[in-house]
Amino acid sequence: MSKKAKLPSSFKKLEDYFVDKISPLLDAKTIQILLVRQTHDFTVLRTEESRELNTVVVPENIESSKPTVKVAFLASKQKAVESRMFSRLLKTVKEHDCYLKDNxxxxxxxxxxxxxxxTGGGRDYNIRHRVEYSTAFSIEKYEDLLETLTFNAIDEADQTTGQALNMTHNVRPLANFPSIITLTSVTWQEFSLLLKTLLASKSYGAETRVKGDVRNIILGIVGGYEEVLTSLEYSLELTADWEEDLPKTTEKILEKYKGLAATRGNITILTAEETAALIEAVQDMELDESFAKSMFDQVDDFVKVAKG
Ligand SMILES: [Zn+2]
Incomplete structure (x- = not known):
């Protein structure tokens, strides 16, 4: 049986946007996953150097250009967690040595x-990434999300509680970050494992000891030979329409941006129902050694080509 034959039926509509083989030469086959990242705990979204939350001034929403301060959930923060989870899921079912970031x-x-x-050591090729992240902008305004928590500093030496109060700036629970992940020239197995990764990843933020709980809610999927919309556009659109049914609203937003595409005929939008069915199929897909092996086989073929 060919690998193509095992494509789950709920994936059929996206068939034209998957590749059979991973190739160093990318084509334009693009799949975008639209989701909302929702905090379920106090979450520290900042860069290591500063104690402040990452903020940015953007228009209030797609209909109002009024400058508004929003919280930014940086692409690098999303990617770091999900790259590790992707690897961890695979390692659980098939042992291999790969260590972020040094080996x-x-x-x-x-x-x-x-x-x-x-990084040297006789390997003579680089691998270009085929998954792209971008900064996610909060639906809510910064002033409505900021929660400053104070705690007594602990003396490292004797573990006693000192007098000094430390402060952390947190995003409060139930903050919402519309987000888009863009995949280029991927196999359906890679797409499936990335979706499993999004569903499984629940811990984000800057602190190593205290990580904020986050749930990723997948709301839409679109295929094309180009990116259909940006994460900022998605956030501004959803902010204007937040009260509505989010999967339906996402479908409507995708239809609007299909209208702006370079080649509209090449764009395929999954309906809200089709997206839900596809996610269920991914949840029911076994993550076992044979699934992992099919992915490793694809990489082996790719490495042969990449090494020439
Ligand atoms: Zn590796």
Whole structure:
């Protein structure tokens, strides 16, 4: 049986946007996953150097250009967690050695999808990433999300509680970040494992000891030979229409941006119902050694070509 034959029926509508083989030469086959990342705990969204939350001034929503301060959930923060989870899910069912970031094997499905740079040691190729993240902007205004928590500093030496109060700036629970992940020239197995990764990842933020709970809610999927919309556009659109049914609203937004595409005829939008059915099929897909092996086989073929 060919790999194509095993394509789940709910994936059929996206068939034209998957590749059979991973190739170093990318084509334009693009799939975008639209989701909302919702905080379920106090979450620290900041860069390491500063104690402040990452903020940005953007228009209030798609209909109002009034400058508004929103919280930014940086692409690098999303990617770091999901790249690790993608790898961890695979490692659970099939043992292999690949360590972020210092000892990438350049030989596993994680390296093949998220990319890897040759760090010497006789490997003569780099792997270009085929998954792209972008900054997610909050639906809510910064002033409505900021929660400053104070705690007594602990003396490292004797573990006693000192007098000094420390402060952290957090995003409060139930903040919403519309987000888009863009995949280029991927196999259906890579797409499936990335969706499983999104559903499984629930811990984000800057602190290593205290990580904020986050749930990823997948709302829409679109295929094309180009990117259909940006994460900022999605956030501004959803902010204007937040009270509505989110999967239906997402479908409507996708229809609007299909109208702006370079080649409209090449764009395929999954309906809200089709998206839900596809997600269920991914949830029911076994994550076992044979699934992992099919992904490793694809990478082996790719590495042969990449090495020439
Ligand atoms: Zn690897």
């Amino acid at each position: 990438l094997c350049m030989n596993c499905p994680r390296c093949a999808l998220f990319g890897a740079v040759n």
